[in-house]
Amino acid sequence: MRMTVLGCSGSVAGPDSPASGYLLTAPDTPPLVIDFGPGVLGALQRYADPGEVSILLSHLHADHCLDIPGLLVWRRYSPNAPEGRAPLYGPTGCAHRLGVASAEVAGENDDICDTLDVRTITDRGEFRFGALTILPVRVNHPPEAFGFRITSDSGRVLAYTGDTGMCDEVVDLARGADVLLSEASWTHDPGVRPEGIHLSGTEAGRVAALAGVGELLLTHIPPWTSREDVIAEAKAEFHGPVHAVTSGDVHRI
Template sequence: MRLTVLGCSGSVTGPDSPASGYLVTAPDAPPLVVDFGGGVLGALQRHANPNDVTVLLSHLHADHCLDVPGLLVWRRYGPEPAAERALLYGPEDAALRLGTASAEVGGECDDVSDTLEVRGWVDREPVKFGELSVTPFKVFHPPQSYGLRVVDSAGAVLAYSGDTGACSAVEELAQGADVFLCEASWTHDPGNRPVGVHLSGTEAGEVARRAGVGQLLLTHIPPWTSREDVLAEARAAFDGPVRAVNASESFDVVKSGSAVRRQTS
C-alpha cells in the first residue's frame, strides 16, 4: 500500500501545498483519493487519471471537499469522458452539499448522480475496495466527520485521523497502525483554543503513544501554525518516528517495525 500526499495544508490552501488530499494505492485496488480539498485535482493529475479514482471524504468542510466540483467538470466535459460513474463515500448529506457547491444557479442543486455514485459512511462498517478494506470511525469535529482505517491484504494498516479533537474513536482507529496520518492543527495551549475541533502536536503524539503506532505522520498544519513547534510537541509525547508530511511525498505502508520507507515523487 502506498500513500501519496496530494495536499496537506490545514484549513486553507498554503503557499507550498493544496489543502487536504491523499492518494492511497495498492496493486489490486482502485486508486483511492482520501479528501479532495482545494488544489487536489491539479496535484492528482501528476499521479492518476481523475476518471479512474474513487473518492473518500472524511467530512464536508471546504478544505476537504471543494475540488470535487472540478472533478465533476473533468469527468463530464474532458476530452475522454468517464465511462461510468465514480464511487464517492462521505457523510450522509454529501450529494446535497456537493451538488449545491456545483450548481449553475444560486439556491439550486446540481444532480451529481450522472457522474458520481454517492454513498454514506456507516460508523465502524468496513467497505472493500479490491484488496483494501476501509473502516470509518465517527470522530469529534463540528460536522459529521470520520477518521479512516485502511488495511491491505498483507495486514499493513494506515490510520487517518481526519479532522478531530481528542476522543476515544481516534485512538481506536489508530490502534496498532503501522502508519498514523494525524492532523495537528495548532500548538498545545488549552487556554487559547476551543475544546475539540482539532488536535495539537502534543495530543497527536499522545494518541500515537497510547495507540502503539509504528510511525506518526503529521498533517493538516495551517500556514499560520509553526510546523517546528508542532513537531517538537509530538516528538516530546511520542518516542517513535515522527515527521510532518509535505505535498508530493510518497510513503510505502508496510507491516514492519519501521512501518514506512520514504519515497521520492
C-alpha cells in the same frame, strides 16, 4: 499500500500545498483519493488520471471536499473521461452538499449522481475497496466526521484521523497501526487553540503513544501554525518516528 500526499495544508490551501488530499494505491485496487480539498485536483494530475479515481471523504468541510466540483467538470467534459460513474464514499448529505457547491444558479442543486456514484458511509461497519478493508470511525469534529482505519490484504494498517479533537475513538482507530496519519492543527497553547475540534501536536503525539503505532505522520498544519513547534510537541509525547508530511511526499506502508 502507497500514499502520495496531494495536499496537507490545514483549514485552507497554503502557499506550498493544497488543502487535504491523499492518493492511496495498492495492488488489485483502483486509485483512491482520500479527501479532495481546494487545489487537490491540480496536484492529482501529476500522478493519476482524475477520471479514473474513486473518492473517500472524511467530512464535508470545504477544505476537505470543495475541489469535487472541478472533478465533475473533468469527468463531464474531458474528451478522455471514462464512461460510467466514479464511486464517492462520504458522510450523510454528500450529494446535496456537493451539488449546491456545483450549481450554476444560487439556490439550485446540481445532480452530481450523473457522474459520481455516491455511497454513504457510517460507523456501523467496515467495507471492502479492491484489496483494502476500510473501517470508518466517527470522531470528535463538527459536522459528521470520520477517521479511517485502512487495512491491506497483507495486514498492513494505515490509520487516518481526519479532523478531530481528542477522543477515545481516535485512539481506538489508531491502535497498533503501522502508520498513523494525524492532523495537528495547533500547538498546545491554550490561548491559541479552540477546544475540542482539532488536535495539537502534543495530542497527536499522545494518540500515537497510547495507540502504539509504528510511525506518526503529521498533517493538516495550517499556514498560521508553526510546523517546527508542532513536530517538537509530538516528539515530546511519542518516541517513534515522527514526520510532518509535505505535498508530493510518497510513503509506503
